[in-house]
Amino acid sequence: MPEQPVLSVESVSKHYGALCAVNKVSFQLGKGFHALLGPNGAGKSTLFQLLTGLFAPDQGDILLNGISIRRDLPQALAQMGVVFQQPALDLDLSVQANLDFYARLHGMGKADIRARSTAELAQLELTKAATKPCRALSGGNRRKVELARALLTRPRLLLMDEATVGLDPASRAALLAYVHRLCREQGLSVLWATHLIDEAEQADQVLVMHKGKLLAQAKPADLVEQTAAPSLLDAFFHLSGDSPQGSFQPFANL
Numbered sequence: 001m002p003e004q005p006v007l008s009v010e011s012v013s014k015h016y017g018a019l020c021a022v023n024k025v026s027f028q029l030g031k032g033f034h035a036l037l038g039p040n041g042a043g044k045s046t047l048f049q050l051l052t053g054l055f056a057p058d059q060g061d062i063l064l065n066g067i068s069i070r071r072d073l074p075q076a077l078a079q080m081g082v083v084f085q086q087p088a089l090d091l092d093l094s095v096q097a098n099l100d101f102y103a104r105l106h107g108m109g110k111a112d113i114r115a116r117s118t119a120e121l122a123q124l125e126l127t128k129a130a131t132k133p134c135r136a137l138s139g140g141n142r143r144k145v146e147l148a149r150a151l152l153t154r155p156r157l158l159l160m161d162e163a164t165v166g167l168d169p170a171s172r173a174a175l176l177a178y179v180h181r182l183c184r185e186q187g188l189s190v191l192w193a194t195h196l197i198d199e200a201e202q203a204d205q206v207l208v209m210h211k212g213k214l215l216a217q218a219k220p221a222d223l224v225e226q227t228a229a230p231s232l233l234d235a236f237f238h239l240s241g242d243s244p245q246g247s248f249q250p251f252a253n254l
């Protein structure tokens with residue numbers, strides 16, 4: 001029997017007034033690293049807001065491990081960890097206090113919180129930072145704390161919305177490598193929104209989003225082959241009909 005998808009998005013739409021920000025988008029994700037690639041305004045953040053239940057879709061449904069967000073939002077969200085585009089730590093609280101607060105919100109007990117946060121902080125080489133206020137951490141380490149927090153509940157699906165924006169190249173590479181490792185070693189399913197082509201090139205699958213529509217979902221190499229393009233960037237331009245002079249300026253290693 002085929003494995004049930006971790007995430008199933010079924011013809012989901014969302015309008016802001018007359019603007020259709022997400023237009024009848026459907027896809028399924030299994031385990032592995034999936035890059036959601038699209039320029040500014042493609043609808044990536046709006047799609048994340050739908051996946052996380054912040055907005056209800058105008059139409060369609062979203063299932064996490066078969067659980068519909070329309071029928072049972074809390075149970076569906078319990079399968080998910082999220083790192084939003086905007087940093088969301090209390091900078092005056094310590095790293096540990098930020099993790100404790102989140103874990104308590106999710107109903108975790110004291111011993112479980114201690115064990116899980118110790119393990120996640122150690123994996124991310126943040127053990128020594130546990131008692132420091134988040135304000136004292138570098139941007140890269142703050143993002144790692146957000147990742148540790150998202151992983152506390154052992155989610156099956158991890159959503160990361162432009163998580164490397166503002167990070168220096170070394171911090172960006174380290175965060176990306178760590179999330180790839182989680183996919184390989186723990187069978188996690190990751191949806192990683194980005195407008196950076198080099199991040200998409202490393203993904204198991206790329207989902208190409210443009211003007212609210214999902215244009216393709218395939219391995220990076222297959223997208224290149226299917227469009228007979230010389231690179232993934234050219235494959236994107238081929239699929240979207242955009243020109244390289246357009247608004248999408250994805251640069252590698254900036």
Ligand SMILES: Nc1ncnc2c1ncn2[C@@H]1O[C@H](COP(=O)(O)OP(=O)(O)OP(=O)(O)O)[C@@H](O)[C@H]1O
Nearest residue numbers: 016019021038039040041042043044045046047195
């Ligand atoms: N709250 C809102 N009210 C009205 N329009 C919105 C709102 N949020 C987003 N939009 C519009 O919806 C479209 C999709 O925006 P969205 O932020 O989802 O795209 P994105 O791919 O995440 O872009 P970015 O990379 O810039 O974050 C854009 O045209 C945007 O201006």
